[in-house]
Amino acid sequence: MNRIEQVINELLVKIFNDILVIEQKTLKSGVLNDLSVTEIHTIEAIGMYTARNMSEVAADLKITLGTLTTAINKLIKKGYVERNRIETDRRVVQVQLTKKGKLAYRLHEKFHGDMIKDIVEGLEPSEEEILVTSLSKLSKFFKEKNDL
Template structure:
């Protein structure tokens, strides 16, 4: 196996480790990766249908329902019935949820600023092209 293969393997393992650790974002307290990714998906839209949220996250409606229940209990999301169809639930971020959404966005911005400070523009261009190819290769 080549050194590149080992480097990619180490990168994947490190990303998996990061994805398992709860972190604190704003006023939301400790949030799991699935919780903050759900907050991020809702925050980019304002409010959305539970079914749209499941599709965006690539998970089942049952999985989204469980995460939303936890986030609602933590007072990070609001659930309301769609005025046009009472069977449909719309989810949106509470003020506390918006704080977590913003803190998550700021963390990502700082991460990218710090990362890009390590590379010159040509290295960034090559890195982004390599990541795009790796992501495309890993798509099911």
């Protein structure tokens, strides 16, 4: 690996780990201190406005239905999610956020918004464009690797 590749690798690993640590610290120090990062991401995948099928949420999170069921059971006990079966087809299970779950969603969304504002603060418009272009290429690379 050349020097630039090594620096990029170190930065990517550090950024990934730092985001997870900051997210966890923010959760533990705030009103959502009973949630893990995984649970808040499950809440995010369920979404704010409509009930979703368990299979859709599991697919979005790239986890098994069994793993999601375990996570949903914990979130139900904590009061963030409710689960319902569709009357026309009792095999279909849907989940949706409770009022408490919607609050958690909004607070997590604000956390990400504040983080992004801090990142771009002080950047010139041309630097913002370079950042967006670079992150888009990085995202495309990871999506292609993930779809294999």
